[in-house]
Amino acid sequence: MTEKKLSKKALVKSWKTWMMHNLSSMSFERLESFGFCYSMVPIIEELYKDSKKEKIAALKRHSVFYNTEPQLGAIINGIACGLEEKRANGQKIEDELINGLKVGMMGPVAGIGDSMIPGMLVPILLSIGMGLSANGSIMGPIFYILLYLGIVIPGSYFLFMKGYTLGTDAVKFLVDERAERLKESFSILGVFITGGIAANYVKATTKLSYMDGSVNINIQNILDGIFPNLIPLVIVGLVYYLMTKKKFSSLKVMLALLVLVSIGVVIGVF
Template identity: 35%
Template structure:
């Protein structure tokens, strides 16, 4: 990137970054598609900054076109990417020679590491923990369960996104040099978070997945139940088998969530009629 005589460009304010955060919070997967994934959402979220930096119609159109390329990352932990690109766009608007390919290369270089950490931390751990509280309240008939989950999720996500976008804007292109994004750090953090996510999911499965069998038989005038044998082998053995089956069908057979839900309902209904479950 070669420096050119600086042009006067508007300052990007906290209000502008709040507008970007608000758009990214609610529209991060809008117009999502399998060809370019979050490209439209990224450009739309960055639009308040781009409009300020490029008041001309042609310049604004070129800036939007620049961001209509493939982009996909975890929405919350990956939010610093948007802030960093906003800072780089301001440098470009000020006259620095920054090629479009350079900007897209920065996005491509950042979205993978942030996605690896974000998927492990946010999707697997934080969401699961919040859901555990909400489901526990809902199962007790407390209507505040889903309400508290929605409020807590939005508040926490807003805080993380706002912090990330502002941090990314302050760092700009220097975010690439962060020690947090080294391959060794990402591998260690991702491994640790995956373990945490598995522990959380295991605890949730044991707590909220209920499956037992009433099958019994009499031998030498003594009734024996299959459930007691399974409990002696391993408590919650049937829920573990069911969670393993659902995971297998989703991971290796590409069953959708709706298909798995329907399959669960059918198995439960038929098992109840046959007095198997």
């Protein structure tokens, strides 16, 4: 029996399908399962082209509940491709092993991916893009689109192929010391970027003043002399407190700020 080996064409097609369709068929019952299953079609067609029964079984195998962060999650797709290849070559790899590995990895990968992609990368790129567009320049959205795709596409492809090459050993690739250092580096960078954006784009001053004899003393001038941008810092700290400690949603925070500003304007604080 000739050993079956997945072609580069099938692997690339599987990765592209996952990138384009990972969130295209969502439900609370299955979430990303059909996107995952669809991405496995090129693999299944190539490995089991002579067996309709095996094709049906593989499609059912990859249609169970699945959900993770799609970009970093590509490494799980690669691992699944490698396991299917081994199964097609006669190795004893049961459905439970493939699905168990997917279920076992999707949580940790989502934890890392959600903190790195939507949690850090996207806000950092958006904040820089908004800065570039402050004067109406189109460079902001162009910067965001090009840089985001320039990071995510090759990164996802690399992880997919790494998962296929390493197999189950790819788990170590995501949780070893280097991965943790990279995550910490992104966190520190995110803190610096957030601080810079808050200092430059959050504007708030007070109109409060009082008379000392014949001298009108402006409270804002005193604050600027002691601690420039103190009021914006307090507002950012308040937002952080409400969202992290009180678990306010972004909508509730915006409503709270609207109420605060409205009251401040009415009583003459702002």
